[in-house]
Amino acid sequence: MYHLQRALKVPRSHPYKYIDPYYYPDEERHRSNCCTLMISHLVKAIIAILFFIGVIVLCLWLFFRPFPVDVYVEAAQLNNFEMFKTTPPYINYDLTTVISLQNPNGFIGIYYDWLEMDSFYEDARFDWTALSTFYQEPKNSTVLKADVAGGTYFWLRSKGVEDFSREENTTGVYSVNLWLYGDVRYRFKWVTTRKRQLSVKCPVKLSVTVPGMPAAAFNRTSCDVVKYWMKA
Numbered sequence: 001m002y003h004l005q006r007a008l009k010v011p012r013s014h015p016y017k018y019i020d021p022y023y024y025p026d027e028e029r030h031r032s033n034c035c036t037l038m039i040s041h042l043v044k045a046i047i048a049i050l051f052f053i054g055v056i057v058l059c060l061w062l063f064f065r066p067f068p069v070d071v072y073v074e075a076a077q078l079n080n081f082e083m084f085k086t087t088p089p090y091i092n093y094d095l096t097t098v099i100s101l102q103n104p105n106g107f108i109g110i111y112y113d114w115l116e117m118d119s120f121y122e123d124a125r126f127d128w129t130a131l132s133t134f135y136q137e138p139k140n141s142t143v144l145k146a147d148v149a150g151g152t153y154f155w156l157r158s159k160g161v162e163d164f165s166r167e168e169n170t171t172g173v174y175s176v177n178l179w180l181y182g183d184v185r186y187r188f189k190w191v192t193t194r195k196r197q198l199s200v201k202c203p204v205k206l207s208v209t210v211p212g213m214p215a216a217a218f219n220r221t222s223c224d225v226v227k228y229w230m231k232a
Contacts, residue, residue, distance in 0.1 A: 067104045069103060069184065069198070071200045071202065071225070072100045072222055073099055073204055074098045074100050075097065076206055077206070078094070078095055078208050079096070080094035081093050081208050083168075088153045089153070089161060091154060092150075093150065094148075095119060095206075096145070098144070098146075099117070099145075101141070103137070103139060105139070105186075108188045110135070110136045111135050111187060111192070113184065113195060114181075115144075116128055117131055120176070120179060121154075121175075122156060124160065125154065126152055126154045131144050171207075174205070174206055174207070175203065176206055177203050177204075184198050197227055198225070199227035200226065201226050
């Protein structure tokens with residue numbers, strides 16, 4: 001009975017003929033209430049701190065969130081564009097382009113770790129050129145020149161060959177797609193993000209410049225950002 005009395009922490013004055021299993025002295029009951037109250041306050045404080053941090057992060061993201069780069073074709077000139085109907089088709093080309101990359105962010109700079117300009121007719125690429133890598137300050141614009149020239153076989157579908165012949169014989173204006181590929185990183189103060197993949201499509205319509213004649217006027221063309229996400 002003494003051991004049972006110690007296990008249940010029952011005072012010696014308690015009657016032995018009935019022991020209430022829910023009996024606790026006032027001091028122990030007060031201690032239990034204090035612990036419960038402290039845990040409750042601690043949990044509420046942690047929830048409040050996490051909520052406050054979340055609001056701050058959301059506000060900072062909305063204010064400083066990075067926007068994709070703006071790309072424009074400022075000038076383009078097609079000096080030669082001649083296709084021979086071999087199998088596969090063979091093309092001679094001479095294309096000069098000037099593109100501008102504009103950083104629209106007010107507080108964030110951009111690292112261009114890799115840039116490449118590919119030239120396509122229809123869905124067939126006929127040449128590419130590597131562009132300079134650089135760091136761009138916030139609210140800044142950088143102009144790059146990309147020239148390709150030469151001759152190559154390229155895998156153009158039969159419909160593409162027909163389109164080329166029609167454009168050559170009727171309008172003399174060719175639909176060329178310029179694709180800009182690259183890896184970029186954002187920098188805010190001392191924080192730099194992971195690399196993002198950049199794919200930009202610039203559709204332009206060009207006519208071949210006749211030697212001795214002024215080149216056709218070119219209208220500044222806005223490009224479309226097709227892919228823009230974190231690299232795996």
